Every structure is written in structure tokens, then in C-alpha cells.
Amino acid sequence: MQKLFYATVLLVISSATSIQLSAQIKVDFEKQIWPILDSKCVQCHKAPYEENGRVKKPKAGLRLDGAWAIMAGGEGGAALKPGDSEHSDLYFRVTLPEDDDDFMPPTGKADPLTDEEKKLLAKWIDEGADFGGWAGNLEGKPTEVSNDGGKIPVSEIQEMYKSLSEGLEPLKEDAWKDVTASGGRVMPLSTTSPLLAVDYRLTAEDATDEKIKTVNAISDQVAHLDLSKSQVTDAVLADVAKMPRLVRLDLHKTGITDAGLADLKGLKNLRYLNLYGTQVTDAGLKHLESIKSLRSVYLWGSKATQKGAKALGKNLPEAKINFN
């Protein structure tokens, strides 16, 4: 008996050390991750450059050509949550089905990541997203706060998130346990942000108005809401209208119609609205004219016409109306 006990202890110790040993071989960003990003992502996610006299900006404001830029994220907030690949958009998007609209790299534009590359990327993020000595492209990097109180120049969009965050405290995961239980995912926009991104992408087929009602508990802090391809009806927009800090709303390929859009009028911070593949018509677009904060509206595959899209563009001169 005694012998068996010692043998077991030894076995446990030796297997523990071997686990430790293999865990010590950390992923090397520069050798193993950078070549993947460089060949499959950076063509679209790099510092602004000129082509045929026009300035090309990084897609979705996300640059993947420098360590600081990868950590800064894009228009959708943080791309990376060190230690948590499952909640990192950078990893999530490369693991989506290839026919998903959000899949990266976009189908046909660059080779998808191999299984081996996906595993490496997840391991690197889960190990804390350590860049080692790699800094990448420093062009455009905001300067650090100087001791004499110098200000960090931040982009307009970062400024907006900052002012939306004022007076809010980050919530504990417990605050959104009902959302998680209903099939939703909740992610803070960054490790320190009190603002939240909520999506039902993984359970869209079962995501009904009733399930999405769970989000009401955190509605004050929701900045991004992705209900794309879910089962929602116009009724859900009465709840969405009560999210004062909502910046991005994705309703693509849902049953939303003109009637529902009337509810969105009160959203003062809404910049991005995706209505791709909905039943929305020109009449519905009228309800959007007063939302002056809008900067991108997606209408492709909806029932709206070119004329309606143009009229909306006239009333929202700062917005890009994407019709095709």
C-alpha cells in the first residue's frame, strides 16, 4: 500500500514537471505569429498609405503592423484580450465558418489560417499576448503621457469612448450572467473599459427577443450590440432604444422592418448601423435622418433603393451610406 502511494506521488510529481516544461516553451511572437499576420492580414490592416492619389486607411481602423496598434484595437474596440483567446476578436474571426460575413481574412482575399496557425495564435493569446522584443511599426503611435502632464493625442473615436465611459465603473461578470445563460457573449471593450460589447453570433438561430431581454440588466453600459442573423423582431428595438451609450448596432439578416427603426431615433451616440439583408425600405430610412451621430449605414440587400440611400446621405452628410 505504502509503496503504491509513493509510486503515485512520484508519478504525479514527474508528470507535473513535464507539463511545466512544455508550458515553458512559449510561443515566440516574432518568429511564429508575426509571419502569419504579415502574410494574411497586414495588407488590409496597416498604417495609412497613398495609392493613386488617395489615402488608404486600415480596415475598420485596425492596424496589425505594430504591437501598440494591435493592443489599441479598431473601431470595434479591443481586438485582443491577453490571456483569453476565446474573448479575443482577433482569434474569434479567424475561427468563424468561412462563409460568415465576419470571417478573416475575407474569403478570396488571402489564405485562411491553417489549423496549426489557429492553435499557435490561441496559445500566444492565452499565454498573455507577449510581443517579446518586437515593436513593429511605430508610425502613428500616440506619445506616452509625459511627467509634466502632457496629453496623449487620441483619435476622435477613442475620445468618444472615453467620454462615454465617464462616471461608469467596470461591471463584474456576475452582472451579465443571465445574458451568458441566454446564449449571449459579453466582452468589455478593453481590459479597463466599463463599456461592453454584446453579441449573439454563436447562438443566433435560437436568439429570440425574449432571450435578448436579459441585456436590459446592463443596458447602461452596452456600446456594441450584434444581433445579426438572430430571430429578433421589431419589438426588440424598444429595448435597444434604451441603451444610451450604444455606438454600434448590427441587425443584418434579421426580420427588422421599417416600423422598428422608428424606435432608434433617441440613440444619440449611434455611429454604425448594419441593416444588410433586412426588409427595411426607403420609408424606414426616414427614421434614421435625425440620428446625426451616424457615420456608417449598411443597406446592401435590403429593400431600400438607391434613391432612398441617396436621400439619407443628403440628410446625414457625415455618414457613409453603403448601398452596394
Ligand code: HEC
Ligand atoms: C482584404 C482585406 C482584409 C484582410 C486581408 C484582413 N482583413 Fe480584417 N477586416 C477587413 C475589413 C473590410 C474589416 C471591416 C469589416 C468587418 O467588420 O467585417 C475587417 C475587420 C477586422 C476586425 C474587426 C476590427 C474592428 O475593430 O471592428 C478584426 C479583428 C480583423 N479584421 C482581423 C483580421 C485578421 C486577424 C486578419 C488576418 C488573418 C485580417 N483581418 C485580414 C479586411 C481585411
